[in-house]
Amino acid sequence: MRETFNFNNNWIFENSEVCLPHSAVELPFNYFDENIYQKEFIYEKIIKSEASWDNKEVCLVFEAIMANAHVYLNDKKIVSHTDGYTPFIARLTDELEKGENILRVKIDGSENPSIPPFGGRIDYLTYAGIYRDVHLRVTSPIFIHNIKIETPNVLEEKKSLKVRVELLNPKALDLSGFLTANLLNSEGKILSTTKYEINENYIFFEINNLKNIKLWDIDNPSLYELDISVETPHGIDNINERFGFRSAEFNKNGFMLNGNSLKIRGLNRHQSYPYVGYALGKSAQHKDAEILKFDLRVNLVRTSHYPQSKHFLNRCDEIGLLVFEEIPGWQHLGDKNWQNKSIENVQNMIERDWNHPSIILWGVRINESPDNHDFYLKTNQVAHQLDSTRQTGGVRKFVEGEFLEDVYTMNDFILGEEELGGNRGRIPLRPQRECTGFNYDVPYIVTEFNGHMFPTKSYDNELRQNEHVLRHLEVLNAAYGDSNNAGAIGWCAFDYNTHKDFGSGDRICYHGVMDMFREPKFASYVYSSQDDAKNGIVLEPVTVWARGERNIQGVLPLIILTNCDYIEFLFNKNEEKFAVEPDFKNFPNLPHPPIIVNAEHFPENVFGTWGTDWQNVKIDGYTDGKLVKSKKFVADPVPTNLEIVPDLEEVSVGTDVRVIIRALDQVGNKMRYLYDTLSINVSGQVILFGPNSIPLVAGSAGFWIRSIGSGIIKISIKNVRFPQKEISIFAK
Ligand code: GAL
Numbered sequence: 076m077r078e079t080f081n082f083n084n085n086w087i088f089e090n091s092e093v094c095l096p097h098s099a100v101e102l103p104f105n106y107f108d109e110n111i112y113q114k115e116f117i118y119e120k121i122i123k124s125e126a127s128w129d130n131k132e133v134c135l136v137f138e139a140i141m142a143n144a145h146v147y148l149n150d151k152k153i154v155s156h157t158d159g160y161t162p163f164i165a166r167l168t169d170e171l172e173k174g175e176n177i178l179r180v181k182i183d184g185s186e187n188p189s190i191p192p193f194g195g196r197i198d199y200l201t202y203a204g205i206y207r208d209v210h211l212r213v214t215s216p217i218f219i220h221n222i223k224i225e226t227p228n229v230l231e232e233k234k235s236l237k238v239r240v241e242l243l244n245p246k247a248l249d250l251s252g253f254l255t256a257n258l259l260n261s262e263g264k265i266l267s268t269t270k271y272e273i274n275e276n277y278i279f280f281e282i283n284n285l286k287n288i289k290l291w292d293i294d295n296p297s298l299y300e301l302d303i304s305v306e307t308p309h310g311i312d313n314i315n316e317r318f319g320f321r322s323a324e325f326n327k328n329g330f331m332l333n334g335n336s337l338k339i340r341g342l343n344r345h346q347s348y349p350y351v352g353y354a355l356g357k358s359a360q361h362k363d364a365e366i367l368k369f370d371l372r373v374n375l376v377r378t379s380h381y382p383q384s385k386h387f388l389n390r391c392d393e394i395g396l397l398v399f400e401e402i403p404g405w406q407h408l409g410d411k412n413w414q415n416k417s418i419e420n421v422q423n424m425i426e427r428d429w430n431h432p433s434i435i436l437w438g439v440r441i442n443e444s445p446d447n448h449d450f451y452l453k454t455n456q457v458a459h460q461l462d463s464t465r466q467t468g469g470v471r472k473f474v475e476g477e478f479l480e481d482v483y484t485m486n487d488f489i490l491g492e493e494e495l496g497g498n499r500g501r502i503p504l505r506p507q508r509e510c511t512g513f514n515y516d517v518p519y520i521v522t523e524f525n526g527h528m529f530p531t532k533s534y535d536n537e538l539r540q541n542e543h544v545l546r547h548l549e550v551l552n553a554a555y556g557d558s559n560n561a562g563a564i565g566w567c568a569f570d571y572n573t574h575k576d577f578g579s580g581d582r583i584c585y586h587g588v589m590d591m592f593r594e595p596k597f598a599s600y601v602y603s604s605q606d607d608a609k610n611g612i613v614l615e616p617v618t619v620w621a622r623g624e625r626n627i628q629g630v631l632p633l634i635i636l637t638n639c640d641y642i643e644f645l646f647n648k649n650e651e652k653f654a655v656e657p658d659f660k661n662f663p664n665l666p667h668p669p670i671i672v673n674a675e676h677f678p679e680n681v682f683g684t685w686g687t688d689w690q691n692v693k694i695d696g697y698t699d700g701k702l703v704k705s706k707k708f709v710a711d712p713v714p715t716n717l718e719i720v721p722d723l724e725e726v727s728v729g730t731d732v733r734v735i736i737r738a739l740d741q742v743g744n745k746m747r748y749l750y751d752t753l754s755i756n757v758s759g760q761v762i763l764f765g766p767n768s769i770p771l772v773a774g775s776a777g778f779w780i781r782s783i784g785s786g787i788i789k790i791s792i793k794n795v796r797f798p799q800k801e802i803s804i805f806a807k
Contacts, residue, residue, distance in 0.1 A: 077218070077312050082135065082209040083356075083729065087119040094729070094783060098354035099184060099203040101764070102572070104591075105581035109574055112203040112352075113185040120178045122148075122211075124171040131310075132214045132245065135165040135178075138207035138385065141353065142190065143183040149176050157190045157416065159201060160381040160403050161423035166245070168216075180205060188409065191417045191441065192380065195407025198577040198584065199345055199380070202352030207384060215310025217244045224301055224318045224430050225464055229290060230334050234320055236282040240303060244276060252307035254278055258285070259300040266299075273305065290333050291319030291432040293374050296395035298432070319392065319432030325466055325482040325518035330561035332397075332435075338555055339397070339520060339562025340605055341375030342367060342588065345571040346383045348779065349591045350765035352572075355779060357386040359731040362722050364390035366593050367568060372606035375435075377522060377564050380405050380442045382424045391433035398433045399468065399484075399522070399564070400424060402454075404441030414450045417441065421454050425461045436482060437462070440469025443486060446477040455479050470522045474505075475512030482518040482561075485510045490546055491528030503546075503553035507560060516559050524550045526566030526586040530579065531598070533590045533773035534747065537617070537624045540597045544617050544634055547588065547601040548662060548669060556664030565602070569593055592777030594735060600636035605666045608638045612704040614696040619747050620708035622682075622689040629682050633672040639696035639703060642670050646681050646692055653677055712740035714749060717797035719790065725805045728760075730782050732804060736792055737775045745774030754793040760784025760806065782806035 083095040100112035124133075137144065142159035145152060148170050156163035184203025188194040192201070225237040236258070244250055251274050258267045271280055289297035297319060304313040324331045330339055344363065348355050364387055367376050375397040378387075382400060391398050402420040421439055428434055439454035451469060458467045466481035472488065487510065493501045507519040531543040547565060554563035570587035578584040583591070588599040600615035617634040624630075635642060637657075644653045655676050662668035674680070683689070689710040696704040718737040726732060736753060738746045753776055755767045762781045769776050771794075782788060784806065791801035 077314070078213045080211040080213075081729075082120075082211045085120060086205070088116070094781070095209055096206045096354040096356045097204045098206060098351040099182070101350050102352065104349050104765070105572070105583050107582055109200055109582060114203075115181060115183045116203060118180040118182070118205055122167070122171065122176045122178050124173060124176060128171070128213055130216065131168070132216050132218055133167045133171060134212045134214075135167060136162060136210045136212055137165065137205070138162045138209065140180070140182055140205050140207075141184060141201050141203050143187055145181045147179040147181070150179075157187070158403065158420055158423065159190075161420065162207075162427060168245070189413055189416070191409070191413060191420060192403040192405050192407070194409045194413060195405070196574060196576050197405040197407070198573050199405070200347065200352065200572050200574065200582075202347070202354070204352070204354050206352065206354040208356065214312050215307070216246050216248055217242055217250060217305070217307045217309050218312040219303060219305055219314045221426060222301065222303060222314060222316045222430070224316060226318070226320045229320045229322045232286070233283070234285040234288045236285070236301070238280050238282070238301065240278040240305070242273075242276045242278070242305060248307075248309055250274055250276070250307060252305065254280075254303060254305050256280070256282065257302040258282060259302060261298050273307075288320050291321040291392075291395075292333055293337070293395040293397065296393060296432070298392060316430055317389075317392065318430045321432050323397075323435035323465070325436070325520065325561050327516040327518055328558060330520070337374065339375045339564065340551065340554075340602065341373050341377060341397070341399070341562065341564035342371060342602065343377045343379040343523060343564055343567040344383070345379060345567065345569065346381075346387070347571050349572075349777075351779070355731045356729065356781075358723065358726070359733065359779065360384045360386035361390040362733060363387060363593070364394060364396055366589070368394045368396045370595070370603065371568065371588065371599055372603040372610065375399060375562070375564060376568070377401065377438075379523075379567065382420075382427065385427070388428060388431050388433060392431050396433055397435050398431065399436040399438060400428060400434050401438030401442065401470070404444065406441070406443045408441060408444050408447055408450070414447075417450075418453055418457055421457050422461060425458060429462050435465065436468045436484075437465055438470060438484070439467045439480065440471065442470045443472045445473070448477060448479075451477070451479045466518070468520070468522070472523075474510045478511065478513075478517065482520060483507065483511055484520055484522045486523035486566075487521045488524060488526070488528050490524060490550055503549040504557070504560070504563070506557070518561065519559060520561040521550075521554060521563040523566040524563060527577075527584070530585040531596060532579075532585045533594065533596045537619055537630075538626065541617055541634060543596070543598045544601055544636065544669075547598045548665070551601065551605065552662045552664050552668075555666070590773070592733070592735060592775070594773070594775045594777065597636070604636040604638050604669070606638065607666075608698045608703070612696060612698065613638050614642070614694065614704045614706050616694060616706060616708075618708070620692065620710075620744075622685070628685050631672060631674055631682075635670040635672065635694065637670055637696055638667040639670075639698050641697050643695045643697070644672070644692060645695065646690060651681060707742040708744065709740060709742050712744065712746060714738055714746060714796040715741045716743070717792060717794060717800050719792055719800055719802045721790070721802060721804055723804065725807070726782050728782050728785055728806055730806070731779050732782070733777060733779050734790060735775060735777045736771070738771050738797070739774075747774045749774060749796070751794050751796055756791045756793070757788065759786055759788035761788045780804075
């Protein structure tokens, strides 16, 4: 049977012991020189060979290295891999000596212009390091290399599977034996067992007449497993592959999941984090998917602009978050060799990820690159040959680009262009025909909007936050109202570090609806408030509730992002009440238009004027006539509680945990303008990523820790405005 060992620990890097995922250079939060990691690094590790590995295949599986990796065993080169986003294998069979062997991995973090995405300027950083997991895999000499599972007729009552198993037989041994396929449901119950005789590397089979199969969808992401074992005279190999039954199709009227139309409301995600760049592991990858699904409550994520961690994709499968996955690249096209690398990227991405039910579209064009007929004909062809079940997209921002894909995927940054002049006024999105240049409709989706058109920091003032919110609302409203548009994917979920040529000069693009720690800006509630109230009530007024924060004074117009039916304002110890309904007039297409409170909603100026008493308020949200949520603001906020919230309180060793700290006032609101320093002290078997003294920014701060041994991890936070506070996390 196959054995897989975690190979993340005890690496030697620059004379210290480190564990993976690892970033070669820990960066400051911002204002750094992005060239500091753009050089060569060496990682080393001792491998002790085991007698039980004799006559077996022994391989190292590198999930990703950034970039240009060369793997040596006892000074002999085993393999090289240039691409920084896809996995590769170092075959150690017949190379291992008895006892200790030295494994050396040389990497080069420089932006090698011969590999995508490099050669031009890119608006993100790629960091350097062995930033994903490594496993050691020991199998029988004939082993399963890959499995492809297709579910052809999911909308029929009796369902089928079409399976292709690829075996590798590097020693060209006699190949004969049996393959056994068990189909299991998510409770582990075997639904069918089939057995086939085998004598070739590729094995094709079908399983038909499957009854009572549950479809995978975003509300009920039912998963199944195909457990495949291959038995030859040389041993047994076994793989468990997860998949789902679902159909996904973009057509000229939008997007259909399992035959039902679904408007896509999505966000783009970069896989980067503060300080450690790409190098956070499974738990952090899972958490990002959960934040998108359960906090931002979007139904799709675009992996801009490269294949992301399989942990992230696995979690998307489990929780029902659709994915548009892309090859690495950004605007620049290199020469023929570069393009061939990109074609390889298409292949590597699809062959790694074709069984994820969450993935509904392959991005096979370098993001926002110019047309290139031959190259893009090829990327599309390769994608279709490898996977005939999914459509392709090719993200562009120029209008009337050549359309070689199945879905016209358009970055529409028209909103904000009115500031550049022209007489069109303010338009949230263009109709698809204006972008495609065709006089007929095609499958179409907006893959980016806003972003650099209106960068907004979490600590920007309330008027700017309002405008940020409005722009996201207007675009979503337009997308919801356009039956020729499958939906809209905003730029972007999280702020991200970038090159000096982009962003705010401090190496950050403040384009997220959340900050780099994944703390929400107001605009994040634009997304969550569109989700059904049954999944959770959202009631978020876009204000710090102060007399003098805005120009002139007051808080009007006050946007309240909510999925409630209406709200009531309660002033003066609840003696004065005013009800306000959603703004159906300006946002008729949104599932949940915002409630926008204006002076006309009040019989008189209840807020008073400059120089009069500013007062507390309570805002009650009602759904189906019932009070479902209240939000209070005090007129005199003072620091009252320092909240420390870890994402997990019990972890296994090797888990990355985000910790968020919030400075709260008497009614639990974040104190957005409290700029104090927090001192972090961690004890136990733990690594703290980033500095141990950090500022509160917009009322919160965050960091990640990694558990590196079992026992209690204690985290205590000191700050002059609050009593010292401590929390514990248990690692086992
Ligand atoms: C797009 C690009 C993104 C990001 C965004 C900022 O053109 O695809 O990666 O740079 O602009 O708004």
